[in-house]
Amino acid sequence: MNILAQEMSDSNRILTIALFMVMVLVTIGITIRGGRSTKTATDFHSGGRGFSAWQNGFAVAGDYVSAASFLGIAGTIALYGYDGFLYSIGFLVAWIVALLLVAESLRNSGRFTVADALSYRMRQRPVRTAASIATLSISIFYLLAQMVGTGALVTLLLGIKEGETFLGMDAGSAKVAGIVVTGLLMVAYVAFGGMKGTTWVQIFQACVKIGLAFVLAILVLAEYNFNLSALLGDAAQASGQGAAFLEPGLKYGTEVAGDSVQTLWNKLDLISLGLALVLGTAGLPHVLIRFYTTPDGKTARKSVNWAIGLIGMFYLLTLVLGFGAAAMVGKEAIVAENPAGNSAAPQLSQVIGENIAGSTGGAIMLALIASAAFAAILSVVAGLIIACSSSLAHDLYNGVFKRGEASGRQEVVFAKFAAVGVGAIAVVIAVFAQDLNVAFLVALAFAVAASANLPTLLFSLFWKRFNTAGAVAGIYGGLISSIGLVIFSPTFSSTPTSLLGEGVDIAWFPLSNPGLVSIPFGLICAVVGTLMSKETNPTRFASMQVRALTGAGAERAGTH
């Protein structure tokens, strides 16, 4: 009963496909409704700024909780125990930065994009260009990680193994089909629904994924009479690791016996990852632009309250799901299905369903959790595509090339084509890169956000002396150092799991996560760049700070 694919009959797959189809139809319906009232640039980029705190909070949760969190963290906990939990803690604590410093100020001082806030006090073109390049890099890294994962996930969720066929597709073509369908859907959401449609899609999908994770976690706990300690005990015993399974150290910062240097690097790598996670979230463009969809700064801040509640609850649920899968599915069965552990939550749902209502129950639960994972993929990629298209249209096309003279209508038309273009490129790259190990791209996106975006955003809000040269140096410094260090790290070459494999060895930087070096480096670049230029603009700083704290002069709901 543990091996998904062998048990998975065609009728089960048809049930899963049917639920996928329901999800697709519902979200397309939502998109068409949202698209009907999308006319102005404010509608397209910021959903008309009419979303309430709870609505934007749910949409942020939809935007943020990716399939990597949903399946990846549960899987990591199932295989490595405690260390998977460590990841989710960074993802949550990071929201304190967004809550206390960023959400309200950003909403009050920008219009559509991160570059709006960053370039407010500065010379427009150089800062907008830099900020837009950072936005595009972060969003495209993140998007590629999601898209490449999508193919594997869809085949996993449908239970198609190598050598099997379903509806005439073997595993390879099912992967490509998964990527293409996801690509078409995300482009459709954004191009037809704009931010309004995308927001409602994300609200709906947040309800689906968090609701189903909640139901599954309750069912798991019910098996243990809501005794968490008993669940952990079973998980530790089933893992074969005993108490070590419940302690840090099986995956991150591992101690290599007899190699103290490698042990040191591993531990620094863990700290580096922790830093990027906690400082990266408040610099992720696809999350930040969501704050512009609220009527004012206060609502933007209150939407973070909702987001923290939902995201926090979700990560507590993954803890239960991960340990539940370790206890009730077992490591061997999970690894047999997917070596990275991504199948842990779906397999757990099948076991739970079977305990309740036999094989039919198993099939239904599996299909439900599979569609929750599908929802997670779709809502995140849609958020990423809209971040890219907004930045391309508003920052590069209108701000830089047209010097702000294009009409709102031209900007919207450009943004729609940009969404199609970015979507097409992402699909093509993802299809060719599907056998590469691109999991590092998520960590890289967080590292760039933490190194390039967050320091410059905070300086521009709070440091009077900060200027164009500082912003440009900070953004490029953080961006180039993050990417550069990853290229020369073990994730890129020199080990069997590297992107380029073992054959190539250009790795001189020992850490997989660049944050520990690139975040301070981005910060120093911003400071040095600032001090080397004489430019200051005290009036602009004063007005930005007053705007950020009071919302004076900010565009409100329904502005045309």
Add this chain to the structure above:
Amino acid sequence: MTTTPEGDGPPPEITDAEIAAMHDDPRFVALKRTLFRFTVPVLLASLAWYLVYVLLSAYARDFMGIVLFGNINLGLILGLSQFVVTFWITWGYNRFTARHFDQQSADLRDDIMNGGGR
């Protein structure tokens, strides 16, 4: 209370200089100080607590493995404490802004938008 437009229509015409003039107003200076006195220490404390947690996970594994009861060890409790702290700060900031920030900030905005900021 608030007279800024809530519904349709563009924001009233207002120049940068008019907004910037509020920056030196004692009420704005006080508002800024009140806000930063809350956010900066809270932010630094929460990041420090997170960093302590990550460092303990990296370097103090025996400590994290101390069993408190049943199968619940100190590492799990400290990890869950990060959730508790995050929720608690969210609640606390919400209470702080309701008491000491939102009304004051809205009053200043109204002043600026009605041309009374100087």
